[in-house]
Amino acid sequence: MTQTFKDILDTLPAADDIRAIVLLSPEGEALARMENQPGTAGSVRVYHALVKRHGHIDRKAAREGLALYAEHTADARLNPGKHPNIDRLLAIAEQNAPGLRARVVLRAES
Numbered sequence: 001m002t003q004t005f006k007d008i009l010d011t012l013p014a015a016d017d018i019r020a021i022v023l024l025s026p027e028g029e030a031l032a033r034m035e036n037q038p039g040t041a042g043s044v045r046v047y048h049a050l051v052k053r054h055g056h057i058d059r060k061a062a063r064e065g066l067a068l069y070a071e072h073t074a075d076a077r078l079n080p081g082k083h084p085n086i087d088r089l090l091a092i093a094e095q096n097a098p099g100l101r102a103r104v105v106l107r108a109e110s
Contacts, residue, residue, distance in 0.1 A: 005070040009042055012049045012068070017107055021047050023057075023088070024101040031100070034085065043085040051102045058099040062092035 015036055021044055023032045036044045046068050047057070054061040066073045069086050076086035091097035 003070060005042065005068075005072050008068050008070055009045055012045045013052060015041070015045045015048050018044055018048060018104055019107045020044070020105040021051070022103040022105060023047075024103060026098050026101065028101065032084075032088070040085070047085070047102060048104065051104065056099055056101050057089070057092060059093055062089040062099075065089045066093055 018036050020036060021034045022030050023034070025031055034040050034044050034047065046065055049068070050057055050061045050065050053064075057065070066086070066089050069076070069083075069089075072083055073086055073090075076083035076090065080087060088097075088100070092099055
């Protein structure tokens with residue numbers, strides 16, 4: 001039986017102390033900010049797990065992230081723009097987009 005995104009989320013490190021993840025270009029320019037709130041909390045956990053494991057989001061990490069998103073990855077392929085956090089990983093994994101660095105913003109910070 002294939003694991004669902006919800007099943008996979010339960011296996012990822014907790015992100016309760018994270019306010020947001022800021023995605024940075026290789027040069028350090030802020031490109032996007034994912035807030036840890038309903039609607040994006042799952043993505044915060046996925047990206048946090050990838051950054052903890054790989055230190056950044058390169059092609060290998062992006063491919064792993066696509067697997068973590070499970071059924072949502074297929075939906076993102078069918079509906080470009082619907083899942084921007086998955087679209088970003090697809091671009092890195094499959095379209096040679098540059099990798100990303102990330103800065104984790106803790107709740108104690110602003």
